[in-house]
Amino acid sequence: MPRTDSPTVVLVHGAFADASSYARVIPELLARGLEVVAPAVPNRSLLGDAAYIASIVRRIPGPVVLVGHSYGGAVITVAGVEDNVKALVYLAGYALQEGESLGELQGRFPDSDLAEALVYSPFPVEGAEPGTDVSVQVDRFPAIFAADVDPDLAAVLAVSQRPLAAQAFGEAAPAAAWKTKPSWGLVATSDHTINPEVERYGYQRAGMTTVEVDSSHLVMLAHPERVAELIDEAVRAVR
Template sequence: MTSPTIVLVHGAFADSASFAPVTRLLLDRGFTVRVPAVPNRSLSGDAAVIRALVEQIDGPVLLVGHSYGGAVITVAGVAENVVGLVYVAGYALEEGESLAQLQGGFPDSDLAQNLVYAPYPVPGAEDGTDVSVVVESFPDVFAAGVDMSTAEVLAVSQRPLSAVAFGEPASVAAWRTKPGWGIVSAADHTINPDVERFGYERAGLRSVTELDAPHLVMHSHPAEVTEVITDAIAQLG
């Protein structure tokens, strides 16, 4: 099989730069990589954006989703040319399940007490609600283990997630038809690590790697994340 294009899908409260260390390592190894901006407006809409991008790529695609990006690739991954899914501290939703439903089965993480809600305009409709992390809490809750100077920059450049995305059910679960791999961030304060473990086990992922890492594992452990991605490609080959 032709080596797939690797599409790195960021999550909530982050943007494409959250994958920067891993992107650099993959490019250095000669892989073709795309790191699109996710609107973070709705699960169905975000998945449609990623699927549209994927379907414009000539050849196979490996989707890699961090955090909320895991939910996005769960839906977008049904695109015909997607050959595999890699979940990085991510949500592996079941068809018909929302983020809120999956999280609701487990104790809250530290994130729940450190969220900020703000309105944003929706043309022709009532204002939407953006959700972000308290800036002062961001380094500990979202980026623990990341260099403080980097964490502070990320904290003030968050990409919020619309509140509607939390309650929207996944229309499909691509892991039912596509092979998957997962990374659990065992020191995660944003997602309860048991949420990650449960979703991965239910999805029957080919392998799960546990790292003593924070939620932003791509910054704290870029080599290990890159290895999981490249191992997945080797297995697909």
């Protein structure tokens, strides 16, 4: 039975992925009696994606714990200012400062292996110049994203990527919700997608409760129980 006194957990996926990246965590949360929503992020722009997630959060009656993986961390940093968001959880994610972009935060540290594996492709934009989609070389995706995930699943993820529009890398966050909301952060110490130092820096700057897990970037698929425990910790802290 759902916990009637508990917040709804909203799971925000990252770039090059979709909500199925939470497929192993969702059963863990449901088994704990938690209400869960796992929306599809458009992955078109930081501001647009945050506005979309904020619109979903506003439709939820009652408190919300907002969880963001990877680029989803940047999204929840902005969307998390909604009044009913009571806590933030970052999973191998970007915790931006107000006025900071993904590119600026990442640029403080050496590149990860991802930088040399990106593919840039034009996509049509009605009534405007074409945009640029960013994805990952299919043959390099498993090693960079999912080294400790089942190889057959990693192969599926590699060919079913949800690209991120390049525009998202340069947009500055207009707000940083972690300044006013309690926050938790998970560092994936074997991450080859985001330099783990980027994760640590953002979390420490925000004063988050931080844990470290020896994991690839897709920690939700590699260590779902540990991720669920961290989310449940945030839920219990604000319930």
